[in-house]
Amino acid sequence: SGQSESKFAFRAGLSLLSGPTIQCSKPMKTLPSSGRLTLATSVLTLAAALFLNGCACPFSKSSASSNTMKIEQKVFGKLADGTEVKIYTLTNTKGVTAKVTEYGGILTELWVPDRNGKSGNVVCGFDNLDQYVKGHPFFGATTGRVANRIAKGKFTLDGKEYTLAVNNGPNHLHGGLKGFDKRVWKSRALPATGNEVAVEFTYVSADGEEGYPG
Numbered sequence: 001s002g003q004s005e006s007k008f009a010f011r012a013g014l015s016l017l018s019g020p021t022i023q024c025s026k027p028m029k030t031l032p033s034s035g036r037l038t039l040a041t042s043v044l045t046l047a048a049a050l051f052l053n054g055c056a057c058p059f060s061k062s063s064a065s066s067n068t069m070k071i072e073q074k075v076f077g078k079l080a081d082g083t084e085v086k087i088y089t090l091t092n093t094k095g096v097t098a099k100v101t102e103y104g105g106i107l108t109e110l111w112v113p114d115r116n117g118k119s120g121n122v123v124c125g126f127d128n129l130d131q132y133v134k135g136h137p138f139f140g141a142t143t144g145r146v147a148n149r150i151a152k153g154k155f156t157l158d159g160k161e162y163t164l165a166v167n168n169g170p171n172h173l174h175g176g177l178k179g180f181d182k183r184v185w186k187s188r189a190l191p192a193t194g195n196e197v198a199v200e201f202t203y204v205s206a207d208g209e210e211g212y213p214g
Contacts, residue, residue, distance in 0.1 A: 077129025105142030141181035
């Protein structure tokens with residue numbers, strides 16, 4: 001059976017005067033399955049996944065710019081099975097700070113300065129892993145395999161009908177009962193450059209996961 005690998009890199013750089021560059025480094029790959037290519041059903045666009053799921057939730061603190069780009073890593077918490085989950089803090093020289101965790105590829109905080117230089121958090125989230133595990137309205141999450149709804153939890157591909165979990169009224173929403181937002185992604189800090197720090201997140205979605213092929 002096949003599987004689909006999803007990969008994105010969260011970057012905090014200087015290519016935008018207002019703060020970080022946030023982009024998807026690679027689309028979901030397609031891998032062979034039973035002699036044919038399986039179809040990757042979505043392409044992750046981190047900017048959309050993070051900003052469209054984050055609501056305006058400002059909270060002021062004094063802004064502090066740094067002369068260096070930096071990335072820090074620590075343990076965010078543990079799941080019930082003992083799995084340790086990391087969180088990364090990326091900071092650029094424009095006073096922008098982003099926190100991203102392996103759990104769900106979630107952007108937990110994004111601090112940016114306003115026109116007066118006062119910094120505020122512009123996304124909603126929690127400061128501990130337990131709150132995310134208990135459930136939330138997809139704050140800052142990377143959703144998948146498909147973001148949004150699939151009517152009646154069914155779709156047809158190459159003449160074959162696939163049945164998915166129905167978790168939003170009569171419909172399938174954001175990848176199902178345990179979509180990408182509830183998975184622990186693998187992560188690694190990428191080599192820093194003079195104007196950028198980045199962390200890469202990777203998740204392999206197995207053939208048949210949540211009812212999806214490939």
